[in-house]
Amino acid sequence: MFSIHDEAQLTALFEQEGIPKFRYAQIENALYKNFVTDFSEIQTIPKDVRNLLKEHCFYRSLTVDLEKTSSNGQTTKILFKTQTGEFIEAVIMRHLTGRNTLCVSCQAGCPMACSFCATGKLGLLRNLEMYEIVEQIVYAAKLLYENGATLRNIVFMGMGEPMLNYENVKRAIEIATEQKKLNLSNRRVTVSTCGIVPGIRKFMTDFPQTSLAVSLHAPNDEIRKSIMPVDHTYPLKDLMQILDEYVAKTNKRIFYEYIMINGVNDHVKLADELGKLLQGRLAHVNFIPYNPGEGTDSDGFLPTPRFIIEKFQRTLEKYGIPSTIRATMGDDIDAACGQLANKK
Numbered sequence: 001m002f003s004i005h006d007e008a009q010l011t012a013l014f015e016q017e018g019i020p021k022f023r024y025a026q027i028e029n030a031l032y033k034n035f036v037t038d039f040s041e042i043q044t045i046p047k048d049v050r051n052l053l054k055e056h057c058f059y060r061s062l063t064v065d066l067e068k069t070s071s072n073g074q075t076t077k078i079l080f081k082t083q084t085g086e087f088i089e090a091v092i093m094r095h096l097t098g099r100n101t102l103c104v105s106c107q108a109g110c111p112m113a114c115s116f117c118a119t120g121k122l123g124l125l126r127n128l129e130m131y132e133i134v135e136q137i138v139y140a141a142k143l144l145y146e147n148g149a150t151l152r153n154i155v156f157m158g159m160g161e162p163m164l165n166y167e168n169v170k171r172a173i174e175i176a177t178e179q180k181k182l183n184l185s186n187r188r189v190t191v192s193t194c195g196i197v198p199g200i201r202k203f204m205t206d207f208p209q210t211s212l213a214v215s216l217h218a219p220n221d222e223i224r225k226s227i228m229p230v231d232h233t234y235p236l237k238d239l240m241q242i243l244d245e246y247v248a249k250t251n252k253r254i255f256y257e258y259i260m261i262n263g264v265n266d267h268v269k270l271a272d273e274l275g276k277l278l279q280g281r282l283a284h285v286n287f288i289p290y291n292p293g294e295g296t297d298s299d300g301f302l303p304t305p306r307f308i309i310e311k312f313q314r315t316l317e318k319y320g321i322p323s324t325i326r327a328t329m330g331d332d333i334d335a336a337c338g339q340l341a342n343k344k
């Protein structure tokens with residue numbers, strides 16, 4: 001059995017059975033434009049083809065364990081259970097501008113062990129298959145579609161490090177952006193990495209139009225190492241070098257994520273250090289107020305007060321670097337990455 005999202009296997013099966021190619025186009029349309037939930041709903045194809053699909057394919061592997069929407073209706077968190085029993089999360093964020101963003105997971109757990117992250121506490125359970133990533137996307141797109149809304153943005157900022165499950169993430173991005181499938185603009189897909197240098201090298205060749213976010217979280221190796229073990233393998237010097245190559249090749253601005261943790265990485269002198277590091281680089285910094293949650297509070301981390309984040313922002317302005325303070329969404333539903341799965 002294989003997933004209905006596995007185009008290569010499905011078209012090979014059709015070829016072997018002498019089924020004309022346009023049948024795949026009909027299935028594609030039903031899956032990604034009309035969001036059918038079962039083979040029996042694909043009325044455009046004959047019954048014998050539907051039976052063939054039932055015999056060889058599965059439509060969905062993930063089940064929804066929990067779906068929670070925040071009290072203001074802006075955030076919906078979906079906790080999926082895989083067929084092998086792991087829990088993974090996806091979050092829909094409905095911005096006031098009307099833009100809808102989905103945050104997807106690419107691994108169950110994560111091996112990178114960032115100390116502020118609930119997912120990092122789980123360790124790596126396994127890489128998700130391509131179809132498990134696509135199913136999260138299709139589920140969210142359908143949910144929005146049923147409410148008269150459209151999925152516009154996808155961010156790979158859920159559980160896991162995308163560069164460590166590269167091939168499956170790559171195929172999922174292709175399905176999200178192919179015109180005949182979900183048809184999202186490449187620029188509206190963002191892949192976020194904690195700084196895996198070889199992954200960034202592949203990514204800039206395969207997806208020069210797709211957006212890149214980098215979890216920086218500190219402007220020097222000393223602090224970065226203390227909260228992000230990846231810095232031992234790929235220190236800032238190597239990271240900044242590949243990011244400069246990325247910008248030279250793609251001419252795209254990089255989004256630097258900076259989680260603000262009280263007393264850890266928010267000393268005012270670090271704002272200047274950050275400014276100096278990014279000065280002259282095509283950069284946008286997203287400050288993320290630390291979201292205390294299950295699985296991370298044992299480290300005693302607390303969020304940085306708002307006025308300090310604003311001070312960081314003003315300092316960066318002096319260096320000509322634009323920045324945003326990310327709105328906290330979904331605090332009441334454990335929307336930060338890994339919080340629900342960690343509870344499970």
Ligand code: SF4
Binds near residue numbers: 110111117121158161
């Ligand atoms: S922040 Fe990202 S890379 Fe770090 S442990 Fe969490 S999921 Fe993994």
